Amino acid sequence: MATAESAGNERPARRSAIYKARRFGFIGFSYLLLLVLSLMILLPLGWMTTVALKPENVPVFTLPPQWFPTEHWEWGNFGRALLDPARPFLRYTVNTLIIVGGEIAGTLFSCSLVAYAFARLRWRGRDALFNVLIITMLIPWQVLMIPQFLMFFKVGWYGTFLPLIVPAFFGNAFFIFLIRQYMRTIPRELELAARVDGCNHFQVFWHIVLPLCKPVLAVCVVFVFLGGWNDLLGPLIYLDSNDKFTVAIGMANMVTRADPNLNLLMAANLIMMIPAILLYFFAQEKLIGGIASVGLKG
Secondary structure (H helix, E strand, O other): OHHHHHHHHHHHHHHHHHHHHHHHHHHHHHHHHHHHHHHHHHHHHHHHHHHHOOOOOOOOOOOOOOOOOOOOOOOHHHHHHHHOOOOOHHHHHHHHHHHHHHHHHHHHHHHHHHHHHHHHOOOOOHHHHHHHHHHHHHOOHHHHHHHHHHHHHHHOOOOOOHHHHHHHHHOOHHHHHHHHHHHOOOOHHHHHHHHHOOOOHHHHHHHHHHHHOHHHHHHHHHHHHHHHHHOOHHHHHHOOOHHHOOHHHHHHHHHOOOOOOHHHHHHHHHHHHHHHHHHHHHHHHHHHHHHHHOOOOO
16 A cells, blocks of 8 residues: 555656656757857857957958957957048947937927827827828838928038938827827826826826836837938938948948958947947837837727
């Protein structure tokens, strides 16, 4: 009898041990696979770092390729890339941050106001006008490129940052849609309680609704930043002097040279990746939460 009971107790323990071993093996295999895939993705980044740290007269393309730096450590290339008088990437970075900062401020201000009107206020023609707004997303920017250029040129804004910043203060259909969808998930009881306390529509928007929209606003900030940071065509059309160029134009000028200095090019490329990486690192929690929650309510 005792032997049967001990055998019966050993079976669940053995099954539990087998299950834990299988689970540990599966998790270990998953992490190993992710590590291998990550290394494959990071190989180009390692090659860029290797080239950026090479002196000027050292061959860049070798067989076999040098995926990670092992021999040359020329850290001065990063300083030369930033402070080169012909292509001052430090100045380009400041110009780009000014433009992107203006675009972010304009987008958040205009799109959040319009989205609040579509999501929380009731007025005649609201749904029809919202449908028209969504339809405007089908219009490619290239169609409006020449009329916008002529308009800004007549106004006298050619050669300034204004044509790249001011349009953001007139809203963007995509971001209005995102913020509107998120605002519709906020309980109306909060708004009604604020109205009972004497708040008007703008006070409700500023003190109640807008603070609850931080996740979706973080999504908009990241998208606007990446779009402005990588934008080449817009600055190329409206900016006409080297001291006003952006990072994208500086990179394009280095690439299109007859004999580009690849070590400085890769050093500048690595430096230009830092702001986007830092932005995602600090905003990833709100970014993931904002993307997951947008569109939960139609």
